[in-house]
Amino acid sequence: MPHDLPKSYEPGAIEARWADYWIREKLFSVKTPPPGEKRPVFTLLLPPPNVTGRLHMGHMLNQTQMDIIVRWHRMRGFLTLWLPGTDHAGIATQMMVERQLAKEGKRREDMGREKFMERVWEWKRQYGSAITDQMRRLGASVDWDREYFTMDENLNRAVREVFVRLYEEGLIYRGKYIVNWCPRCGTAISDLEVKHEEVPGKLYEIRYPVVGSNEFITVATTRPETMLGDTAVAVNEKDERYTHLHGKNVLLPLVNREIPIITDELAQPEFGTGAVKVTPAHDPNDFQAGLRHNLPQIDVMDEHAHMNQNAGAYVGLDRYQARKRVLEDLREQGFLVGEKDYTIAIGKCDRCGSVVEPRLSTQWFIKIAPLAERATKVVENGEITIVPENYKTIYLNWMNNIHDWCISRQLWWGHRIPAWHCSCGEIIVSRETPTTCPKCAKATLTQDRDVLDTWFSSGLLPFTTLGWPEKTRDQEVFYPNTLLITGFDILFFWVARMFMLGCHFMDGHKQDAAIKQASGWGEKKDDSVPFRQVYIHALVRDAERQKMSKTKGNVVDPLEVIERFGTDATRFTLAAMAAPGTDIAFNESRTEGYRAFANKIWNAARFMFMNVDRIEPGLRPGCAAESGRPHVGVVDFQAATLEDCWILSRFNRVAKDVNAALETYRFHEAANSIYDFFWGEFCDWYLELIKPRLAEGADPNTARVACSNLVSLFEAALRLLHPVMPFITEEIWQAVYDGKPPVRSIALAPYPQADKKQMDAAAETRMAVLQDLIVNVRNVRAELKVEPKQRVPIQVFAHEPEIRKLFEENQGAVERLANVERVEFADASLAKVAGARHTARFDMHVIYEKKIDIAAERDRLSKELEKIEREIANGQRQLGNEQFLAKAPAKVVEGLRNRTQELQVLREKTSSKLGELK
RNA sequence: AGGCCCGUAGCUCAGUUGGUCUAGAGCGCUUCCUUGACACGGAAGAGGUCGAUGGUUCGAAUCCAUUCGGGCCUACCA
Numbered sequence: 004m005p006h007d008l009p010k011s012y013e014p015g016a017i018e019a020r021w022a023d024y025w026i027r028e029k030l031f032s033v034k035t036p037p038p039g040e041k042r043p044v045f046t047l048l049l050p051p052p053n054v055t056g057r058l059h060m061g062h063m064l065n066q067t068q069m070d071i072i073v074r075w076h077r078m079r080g081f082l083t084l085w086l087p088g089t090d091h092a093g094i095a096t097q098m099m100v101e102r103q104l105a106k107e108g109k110r111r112e113d114m115g116r117e118k119f120m121e122r123v124w125e126w127k128r129q130y131g132s133a134i135t136d137q138m139r140r141l142g143a144s145v146d147w148d149r150e151y152f153t154m155d156e157n158l159n160r161a162v163r164e165v166f167v168r169l170y171e172e173g174l175i176y177r178g179k180y181i182v183n184w185c186p187r188c189g190t191a192i193s194d195l196e197v198k199h200e201e202v203p204g205k206l207y208e209i210r211y212p213v214v215g216s217n218e219f220i221t222v223a224t225t226r227p228e229t230m231l232g233d234t235a236v237a238v239n240e241k242d243e244r245y246t247h248l249h250g251k252n253v254l255l256p257l258v259n260r261e262i263p264i265i266t267d268e269l270a271q272p273e274f275g276t277g278a279v280k281v282t283p284a285h286d287p288n289d290f291q292a293g294l295r296h297n298l299p300q301i302d303v304m305d306e307h308a309h310m311n312q313n314a315g316a317y318v319g320l321d322r323y324q325a326r327k328r329v330l331e332d333l334r335e336q337g338f339l340v341g342e343k344d345y346t347i348a349i350g351k352c353d354r355c356g357s358v359v360e361p362r363l364s365t366q367w368f369i370k371i372a373p374l375a376e377r378a379t380k381v382v383e384n385g386e387i388t389i390v391p392e393n394y395k396t397i398y399l400n401w402m403n404n405i406h407d408w409c410i411s412r413q414l415w416w417g418h419r420i421p422a423w424h425c426s427c428g429e430i431i432v433s434r435e436t437p438t439t440c441p442k443c444a445k446a447t448l449t450q451d452r453d454v455l456d457t458w459f460s461s462g463l464l465p466f467t468t469l470g471w472p473e474k475t476r477d478q479e480v481f482y483p484n485t486l487l488i489t490g491f492d493i494l495f496f497w498v499a500r501m502f503m504l505g506c507h508f509m510d511g512h513k514q515d516a517a518i519k520q521a522s523g524w525g526e527k528k529d530d531s532v533p534f535r536q537v538y539i540h541a542l543v544r545d546a547e548r549q550k551m552s553k554t555k556g557n558v559v560d561p562l563e564v565i566e567r568f569g570t571d572a573t574r575f576t577l578a579a580m581a582a583p584g585t586d587i588a589f590n591e592s593r594t595e596g597y598r599a600f601a602n603k604i605w606n607a608a609r610f611m612f613m614n615v616d617r618i619e620p621g622l623r624p625g626c627a628a629e630s631g632r633p634h635v636g637v638v639d640f641q642a643a644t645l646e647d648c649w650i651l652s653r654f655n656r657v658a659k660d661v662n663a664a665l666e667t668y669r670f671h672e673a674a675n676s677i678y679d680f681f682w683g684e685f686c687d688w689y690l691e692l693i694k695p696r697l698a699e700g701a702d703p704n705t706a707r708v709a710c711s712n713l714v715s716l717f718e719a720a721l722r723l724l725h726p727v728m729p730f731i732t733e734e735i736w737q738a739v740y741d742g743k744p745p746v747r748s749i750a751l752a753p754y755p756q757a758d759k760k761q762m763d764a765a766a767e768t769r770m771a772v773l774q775d776l777i778v779n780v781r782n783v784r785a786e787l788k789v790e791p792k793q794r795v796p797i798q799v800f801a802h803e804p805e806i807r808k809l810f811e812e813n814q815g816a817v818e819r820l821a822n823v824e825r826v827e828f829a830d831a832s833l834a835k836v837a838g839a840r841h842t843a844r845f846d847m848h849v850i851y852e853k854k855i856d857i858a859a860e861r862d863r864l865s866k867e868l869e870k871i872e873r874e875i876a877n878g879q880r881q882l883g884n885e886q887f888l889a890k891a892p893a894k895v896v897e898g899l900r901n902r903t904q905e906l907q908v909l910r911e912k913t914s915s916k917l918g919e920l921k
Numbered sequence: 922a923g924g925c926c927c928g929u930a931g932c933u934c935a936g937u938u939g940g941u942c943u944a945g946a947g948c949g950c951u952u953c954c955u956u957g958a959c960a961c962g963g964a965a966g967a968g969g970u971c972g973a974u975g976g977u978u979c980g981a982a983u984c985c986a987u988u989c990g991g992g993c994c995u996a997c998c999a
């Protein structure tokens with residue numbers, strides 16, 4: 004077939020074509036294997052993006068890393084399940100649809116719950132696949148046949164089951180507590196959804212008159228408007244300033260309510276005046292104190308943080324207006340006695356940014372301690388490995404201070420809480436909708452209005468996506484999930500919750516023993532954990548290391564980057580920059596560089612095809628294997644020459660490095676190894692070296708071998724690169740097989756593994772010396788400003804016969820790559836010849852009439868000599884140190900000894916030459 | 922308040938348990954080259970006392986302490 008590829012690589016159409024092909028062919032769909040199968044299994048759960056989401060760099064980093072690991076496993080013969088889905092994203096989606104409604108002049112309250120829900124589903128049907136369509140474009144090799152949505156009927160059933168079980172076990176309770184309340188969203192939110200911020204504020208001192216005396220007691224507060232709900236003033240029992248007031252009452256200003264002075268540890272003598280107002284309905288600490296002293300709870304605000312009837316004259320005012328008015332009135336009436344600048348910590352709603360109000364309300368909670376205990380243990384004892392390890396510390400730290408989790412939300416969009424209220428006050432928690440109240444037998448039941456926190460359902464995904472609560476074969480095979488790859492920003496929101504809920508609900512579960520063994524997890528004891536390993540990656544920032552955010556306007560749109568440079572180049576950028584544990588400052592110039600890399604690969608392929616078409620048009624490399632087969636390195640390679648032995652050896656070493664790097668999620672090392680190999684060794688040296696063998700007029704047999712080797716090596720290199728750059732590798736690989744590949748896709752071909760038999764350390768060393776000679780000649784030519792086209796003779800003195808032989812055998816290579824006219828071999832050192840170069844293994848001299856710049860040469864040499872001497876001195880000092888000889892490993896001592904010897908040879912030559920020049 | 926991370930070439934970053942690190946890469950920069958795969962290319966080069974100080978060690982960019990600078994996370998103290 005004619006391989007007339009365009010001169011430069013155009014990713015757009017090619018990528019779209021293969022992305023479609025992979026989906027159409029269902030290449031990544033996984034059939035559940037029957038019992039008895041011993042194949043290794045790899046399971047990965049996609050962190051479900053919000054249905055409302057648009058692909059951002061964080062997603063892309065996450066998905067690139069996952070896809071690399073997934074493709075790598077698949078090519079190594081694992082039965083690889085990557086399970087995709089989207090999250091219904093309670094608040095985000097509801098807000099999105101409400102905004103849409105607002106444009107039509109409608110409000111959800113007017114529509115009613117049912118109509119609104121229909122509308123959200125409508126929205127989902129229309130726009131809900133935007134983000135997954137974008138994933139398809141990335142080439143994410145997920146099993147689309149198993150795609151889920153967290154509001155799917157089967158997942159909803161599982162959610163109800165979980166809720167009921169936890170309730171029955173006493174791990175879910177309902178109660179009236181202070182929760183974080185967002186006045187804009189109109190719902191409770193969990194501790195995690197509150198973002199803390201420090202802002203300058205004021206600390207106000209207000210004096211309360213003590214009843215039955217003309218004394219005052221002065222309290223300090225940052226939130227004077229809440230005084231309207233005060234039900235006590237607390238002082239510390241040990242605080243002698245207030246001992247005489249114990250048991251007395253004060254008259255609450257503005258409201259004229261009598262409230263007691265109590266003693267409680269809430270009041271700390273060192274702070275402010277040592278006396279503190281107690282507002283049980285508006286502060287979590289005060290709430291606790293209120294319970295201790297049985298104080299009334301007076302809520303003075305409504306759900307939008309406006310003052311209610313309990314606020315008397317202030318009713319209807321927003322909390323900040325109320326603060327202003329309260330302060331004015333207090334000042335006017337002489338109660339405000341102090342006002343200090345003070346930094347206050349405020350909490351803002353993660354979603355909408357409104358200041359969160361601690362609010363007394365009835366909510367559903369999960370008693371977290373028993374779940375946390377188990378989830379802590381499995382990380383401590385290594386049943387779940389968290390990588391990098393510092394996230395393990397962060398996780399354990401958080402688990403040790405974890406609070407009960409408020410799971411109810413006052414929203415409409417989400418999993419409805421499976422609880423029904425009877426007019427008699429009874430609450431029925433049930434899997435199915437109950438018809439009558441078991442207590443009073445009335446049929447007037449209404450379902451709880453609240454829905455569950457979105458993270459409640461996503462916390463169950465590791466097992467609910469595998470058919471739970473049914474006992475399924477999928478669970479035996481795929482649970483525990485092998486790995487989770489996610490960002491640290493949802494470590495607590497999601498990861499920790501999955502640990503807790505997974506261990507709890509899959510307690511006692513056993514993975515299919517044969518599969519567990521084959522997958523390499525034989526040593527793990529606990530199969531209830533949701534994952535064997537969790538890899539946490541960092542954030543993608545902009546080039547200035549700023550967090551990307553819409554408000555800052557510094558968001559880099561991955562699709563735009565892809566548009567310009569290609570998906571492969573963008574993926575490669577993220578992989579090459581993803582050193583574990585560090586944030587990625589996304590830099591477009593890198594992507595530009597990797598587009599050039601793709602182009603380089605493309606042109607190397609053009610070169611290959613050009614030769615195949617001319618030399619042996621029917622040539623196909625021998626990779627007829629499916630993934631998992633043993634012959635997975637370079638196939639049918641006849642190492643005939645030094646460069647053949649060398650490149651084969653290098654390939655295997657690189658394959659070894661890449662596999663090792665991926666094993667520990669060092670994506671950047673994997674990417675860079677391949678890059679350096681492909682460009683710096685394969686293209687820059689190997690292709691140049693074999694050109695004479697391929698050239699027209701060369702011996703046909705030699706040409707055939709060279710051509711076949713080239714194709715074999717290229718084919719293997721494509722497989723090595725495929726997980727990182729899936730598109731270009733597929734395109735060229737298919738072309739290598741002329742559109743009739745042994746398997747449907749390179750994604751199903753075996754991944755290269757290092758083969759010791761193909762490694763040749765001697766060839767690598769010999770090649771290094773040859774390269775050294777060539778580079779030296781080029782170097783001298785540049786210094787002498789020899790015309791680029793002019794070929795020059797050189798003179799070489801080799802210290803050892805083998806080196807001379809090496810140069811003789813590869814004379815042609817030297818002549819071509821260094822533009823040398825002929826190589827003359829000298830019998831004695833050339834060190835003293837002006838302009839000569841020398842290394843520990845050879846001396847070299849370019850024969851050229853142009854005079855060398857003696858002064859410049861002298862400068863260069865004395866600089867060099869200085870450096871050599873410094874290093875020799877350093878080496879000798881160490882080698883003369885007995886402690887070093889005794890303690891350092893033999894390899895290090897040996898290396899230093901050799902190095903020092905070489906340096907001494909160099910020093911001799913350099914100094915004698917320098918003497919010559921003076 | 923507690924915890925975590927970062928500070929290496931002009932810029933963006935690598936540098937796994939301290940030992941061929943004689944500190945690397947990409948981009949940028951300088952000089953030269955359109956040679957039949959590729960100018961998204963090739964060849965050669967300049968550029969860093971690894972934030973600072975002190976310590977541990979035969980040996981430190983790498984470990985410890987202090988300090989300066991930058992970022993992040995968690996936290997119910999008025």
